[in-house]
Amino acid sequence: MSEETKVKYEKPIPLKTMDNTPYWDAADRHELALQKCETCNSYNHPPGPSCSNCGSVDVVWKNHGSDIQGTVYSYVVSYRPFLPGFQNDIPLVIAVIELTDLPEVKIMGNILHGNAENVTIGTAVKMVWEDVTEDRAVPQWKLA
Amino acid sequence: MNNIRNKYAIVGVGESKRSKNSGVTPLHLALDAARAAIADAGLEAKDIDGFMSYSEGDSCTPHQVATYLGVRPGVVKEIVGGGSSTELLIADAIGLIETGQAKTVLIYRAMNGRSGMRMGGGGWSTDLLQNAFDGGSFLIPYGAGSPGQWFGLFATRHMHLNGLTQEHLGHVCTSFYEHAQRNPNAFFHGKPLTLEDYMQTAHLSSPFTKHDFCLESDEANAIIVTSAERAKDGKSTPVKIMGMAARQTVSHAHYWKNLDEVASDYVAPELYKAAGISPEDIDVASIYDCFSWVVLRQLEAYGLAPKGEVGDFVAAGNLRLNGKLPTNTAGGMLSEGYTHGMNNVLEIVRQVRHEYAGTNRQVENCEIGICTGWAGPDIAGAMILSK
Numbered sequence: 001m002s003e004e005t006k007v008k009y010e011k012p013i014p015l016k017t018m019d020n021t022p023y024w025d026a027a028d029r030h031e032l033a034l035q036k037c038e039t040c041n042s043y044n045h046p047p048g049p050s051c052s053n054c055g056s057v058d059v060v061w062k063n064h065g066s067d068i069q070g071t072v073y074s075y076v077v078s079y080r081p082f083l084p085g086f087q088n089d090i091p092l093v094i095a096v097i098e099l100t101d102l103p104e105v106k107i108m109g110n111i112l113h114g115n116a117e118n119v120t121i122g123t124a125v126k127m128v129w130e131d132v133t134e135d136r137a138v139p140q141w142k143l144a
Numbered sequence: 145m146n147n148i149r150n151k152y153a154i155v156g157v158g159e160s161k162r163s164k165n166s167g168v169t170p171l172h173l174a175l176d177a178a179r180a181a182i183a184d185a186g187l188e189a190k191d192i193d194g195f196m197s198y199s200e201g202d203s204c205t206p207h208q209v210a211t212y213l214g215v216r217p218g219v220v221k222e223i224v225g226g227g228s229s230t231e232l233l234i235a236d237a238i239g240l241i242e243t244g245q246a247k248t249v250l251i252y253r254a255m256n257g258r259s260g261m262r263m264g265g266g267g268w269s270t271d272l273l274q275n276a277f278d279g280g281s282f283l284i285p286y287g288a289g290s291p292g293q294w295f296g297l298f299a300t301r302h303m304h305l306n307g308l309t310q311e312h313l314g315h316v317c318t319s320f321y322e323h324a325q326r327n328p329n330a331f332f333h334g335k336p337l338t339l340e341d342y343m344q345t346a347h348l349s350s351p352f353t354k355h356d357f358c359l360e361s362d363e364a365n366a367i368i369v370t371s372a373e374r375a376k377d378g379k380s381t382p383v384k385i386m387g388m389a390a391r392q393t394v395s396h397a398h399y400w401k402n403l404d405e406v407a408s409d410y411v412a413p414e415l416y417k418a419a420g421i422s423p424e425d426i427d428v429a430s431i432y433d434c435f436s437w438v439v440l441r442q443l444e445a446y447g448l449a450p451k452g453e454v455g456d457f458v459a460a461g462n463l464r465l466n467g468k469l470p471t472n473t474a475g476g477m478l479s480e481g482y483t484h485g486m487n488n489v490l491e492i493v494r495q496v497r498h499e500y501a502g503t504n505r506q507v508e509n510c511e512i513g514i515c516t517g518w519a520g521p522d523i524a525g526a527m528i529l530s531k
Contacts, residue, residue: 012270014281024281046279052395074304074403076296077350083270083289094288096297096403106401110286121304138285 009132011085020047022061028137030129032064034105045105068127069144070097073106077116091116097125097141109141118143149420152238153375153382154529155248156185156368157490162329162481165259166362171204173364174254175212181250181366182213186379189213192368194240194249196221198229198484202261203254219246226263227432227485228391228517229253230367231525235390237369247370253486254364262360263291278396291434292349292357298521299351299437301403308440310351312455314342316436317355317478319463324475326465326505331359332479356436358477365486367493381497381531386512387419388527396522407524408445408516415446415514419528423447426528427510428495429471430488432518433478439463439471442516446526470495470507485517496529 016024023046026033035047039056050057075095081087093111111119112128124144129137158180160166160173174197182189195206195217206220219240223229230251237249257263273289274280288294302308321337324330337355345353375382389411395401416422423446431439440458443449448469449457463471474480474491481487492513500506516526 011287012274012284014285015271015274017281020281046282048278074297074301076293076300077347078287078290078293078296079346079350080348081287082293083273083284083287086287089287092287094286094293094297096301104401108282108286108288121301 009085011132012083013132013136014138019049023047024136026063027129027139028135030066030137032066032068032127032139033061034064034102035059036062043102043105045107064101069100070107070125070127070141071100072096072111072119072121072123072125073098074121075111075119077119093119095119095125095141107139109139111141111143113142115143148238148242149386149418150384150530151372152241152369152385153372154234154367154385154493155370155375155378155380155382156181156183156187156366157493158182158184158366159487159490160254160364162331162361162363164360164362166256167259169204170202170254170256170260170364171208171212173256173362174204174209174252174366177252177254177364177366178209178213178250181368184380185368187248187368189215192248192250193217194219194221194237194246196233196237196249196251198223198225198233198253199255200224200226200261200263202256209252219249225519227434227519228523228525229484229519230486230489231388231515231517231527232391234367234369234385234527235388235525238385241369241371247374249369250366251369252364252366253483255483256362257482258360259362290349292352294520295435295437296349296352298403298441299435302441303351303437305404306452306454308455310343311339312440312458313351313356313436314339315458315461316433316439316463317342319458319461320433320472320476320478321355322464323473324479327474327480330475330480331361332475351437352435355478358434359479359482361481361483363481363483363487365483365490367486367489383493383496383529383531386421386528386530387415387417389414389418389525391523391525393523394521403521406441406445406521408442408518408526411516411524411526412446415526415528421512421528426469426512426514428473428492428507428513429469430476430492430513430515431471432485432488432516433472433476434518436478438518442518446514446516448514465507470510473505473507489515492529496531498531
């Protein structure tokens, strides 16, 4: 992308914290990393300082790669931009996606490029990564 | 809390003026509400020895309220909290009275919810928002910064699984707006809503239209709790607390793992056990209504309508004044006003007291009322009251 056509990203960029940095670092590499508890074997998303299921501190990160499929668990179509940067994306589809390979994990995202009329619960989607700055990327979804 | 059944009572309720732009601080609103509640109870300020409130950093302190009522209290307590906090603080007040730490406790919620800090308003720093919520950086970058969007996600899933429709949400709204037409102090007094109008209103965040959102208002409410024994000496009609379940939880809602499980599901059995009654015994209800859908989910959770038949229940007009379960009879937070649940507490107390007797607002023969609080799917509390 040339300097002339580069569009400044106006939406909030995910803040990296001590609990979520591995997730967002992986996203920047276009990969999905999830926190897993070695004690009870459950996945924690969003990640935290310890397991949200059993409290164990024995949590590790598992890389699930770049080919992530899911289905729409729930969604809203938002017709008003409640946050800056979303004014050109109305109607905005905000969805909670259930991962096909790990149904216990639900990840929120937008289903890109409108398509509000094609989205319902159960709709198949695929994870894509939106490059928002030179070194940051945000996981998003498109219709599979 | 079975052993406190009928041992404690609400003896006074009061509110400030309700507006969209109060022009005064939350402290002024709190003092107006506190004085009204004290007068309603037939007490003097010096009779209050405990002051409690909840807020989201948008209020004044109980210490200030006590100070400007000229009282030196034995106990002050303030918590960060929204819906379900009233029930929690009433339970705390009972604990303080039961253990001799206080005798009579005033609980209030004061907020310039429209002209001051707005729950649904914009203008927030997005970095601040990401830090403010557990898991915020997994919500805010996707434009999910408003309660209307979060609750819409819960609603869509629940409605899909239970066959609930847009019309069912509309019946909740039109029933409450109908009540507001009998309440001169309701914001939407004089603004009735038909189901036809509702169905023609555009979505803000599906499945919600503007009518499905609660109001934002500048307002304070106060309630006074004391022992049933002490209430006998008062001048007001005490409303006894038959039972309560203060504040139960499920995992933080933003983990989004299971939208079908809400804290109210756990509150309900304990509540009925504590009160020693069944859902069928309830005559009148105040159901936390930050969004219309929340009412449907709670009717199900509290066994007030059969699971899977909640839509039919509201469509049959059962939330209306002559229905099976007149609900949010002052208009609720959808159409009366909004103090994070407390205005619904004032109304249930007034209904159970039969304060509107002889008017078109009184629910006939109502002896037992339920009041629920809901701080999202993850935290809830409730109480059952009787005359």
